[in-house]
Amino acid sequence: MAKIRVRYESGEPERVIEFDPREAPFQHDGRPASILDVLVGHGIPLEHACGGNCACTTCHVIVKQGFEKLAPADECEDDLLDKAPGLTPTSRLGCQAVIEDPDAEVVVVIPRYTINQQT
Amino acid sequence: MAVELEARVARIVEHGPDTRSLFLHGQRLAYRPGQFISCLLPVGGEMLIRPYSLASDPEDEELEICLDLVPDGPGSRYLYGVRPGAALRFTGPWGTFVLDRAHDAETVFIADGTGIAPIRPMIRRALATEPRHPVRLLYGTASEDRLLYRAELEGLAAGRSPFRFEHVPSAALRDQVARRWIEDDTGRSRHFFICGVGQIVPTLRDLLRGAGYERRAVQYEKW
Numbered sequence: 329m330a331k332i333r334v335r336y337e338s339g340e341p342e343r344v345i346e347f348d349p350r351e352a353p354f355q356h357d358g359r360p361a362s363i364l365d366v367l368v369g370h371g372i373p374l375e376h377a378c379g380g381n382c383a384c385t386t387c388h389v390i391v392k393q394g395f396e397k398l399a400p401a402d403e404c405e406d407d408l409l410d411k412a413p414g415l416t417p418t419s420r421l422g423c424q425a426v427i428e429d430p431d432a433e434v435v436v437v438i439p440r441y442t443i444n445q446q447t
Numbered sequence: 448m449a450v451e452l453e454a455r456v457a458r459i460v461e462h463g464p465d466t467r468s469l470f471l472h473g474q475r476l477a478y479r480p481g482q483f484i485s486c487l488l489p490v491g492g493e494m495l496i497r498p499y500s501l502a503s504d505p506e507d508e509e510l511e512i513c514l515d516l517v518p519d520g521p522g523s524r525y526l527y528g529v530r531p532g533a534a535l536r537f538t539g540p541w542g543t544f545v546l547d548r549a550h551d552a553e554t555v556f557i558a559d560g561t562g563i564a565p566i567r568p569m570i571r572r573a574l575a576t577e578p579r580h581p582v583r584l585l586y587g588t589a590s591e592d593r594l595l596y597r598a599e600l601e602g603l604a605a606g607r608s609p610f611r612f613e614h615v616p617s618a619a620l621r622d623q624v625a626r627r628w629i630e631d632d633t634g635r636s637r638h639f640f641i642c643g644v645g646q647i648v649p650t651l652r653d654l655l656r657g658a659g660y661e662r663r664a665v666q667y668e669k670w
Contacts, residue, residue: 357496373448375448375449376496377449377483377485377496377498377538377539377541377542378483378485378496378498378541378542379485379495379496379497379498380496381498381670382669383483383498383542383544383668383669383670384483384498384541384542384543385543386449386541403649403652403653404649404669407662407667408543410663411543
């Protein structure tokens with residue numbers, strides 16, 4: 329089983345999800361087996377204002393472990409991450425970062441400010 | 448999670464047999480030209496999240512969203528079923544595909560179909576902030592009768608305006624972009640804003656960036 333450990337900058341308690349990527353999708357938003365798909369499909373909210381279609385940065389997560397286990401970002405994701413508040417070298421969009429390895433262990437941090445309401 | 452807002456459908460304007468605008472009243476929103484709202488639609492016992500660009504100006508009293516009827520799209524089918532007076536819940540504004548003022552270079556907007564929605568307030572903002580360089584729109588639609596906001600666009604382009612727009616068939620967009628801004632012109636200082644549905648958007652992005660335009664000078668939003 330693959331595992332995602334979810335930590336929060338806000339200090340909320342850590343959550344752990346075990347899942348089989350081959351059973352994806354777990355719900356209807358984001359790419360199947362993406363971090364967004366796994367989290368939302370297991371009852372853990374992750375903002376995704378565009379519906380998980382790689383059109384905003386609200387599902388921005390910071391990958392602390394297992395970055396190399398994720399399918400690489402494409403140009404659309406890179407362009408959006410470029411505008412994400414609090415960007416780090418291991419930032420990904422949850423809706424696009426797919427976990428294919430059934431033995432992957434990934435640790436992500438949900439930033440305190442995931443929104444991009446730049447008004 | 449984001450704060451949920453609510454507005455009422457004040458009126459519905461049909462642009463054609465399967466394209467309409469909903470005007471939402473009762474919720475003022477501070478947003479930037481190009482941003483979208485994320486509608487929360489109760490469909491089939493669950494809440495669908497569907498983004499819709501704001502076609503209105505931030506200064507307008509009402510919010511306008513513009514959508515096509517997609518026969519197998521539960522979100523658009525739901526919004527085609529609402530009547531004036533209905534409540535609509537949403538979050539936002541969202542999005543980084545924005546234009547706050549005229550660029551210090553020629554600005555080219557490329558819209559395909561209802562991709563004109565976020566570009567419409569961007570054009571108006573660019574023109575309201577005294578552009579010193581041309582502002583252009585290349586607008587592709589499947590057919591002539593699907594051109595939205597025609598009278599408004601023609602009005603903006605009238606007289607000595609720095610704004611010019613041209614309508615082309617959607618299928619010709621790629622070749623038109625290649626001819627105008629790559630083959631017939633060696634300048635690479637323009638800014639592009641591209642919006643539409645599907646593959647045409649990354650196709651134009653790759654075409655322009657591949658021809659030497661800077662990455663950040665080619666902004667886009669793909670639905």
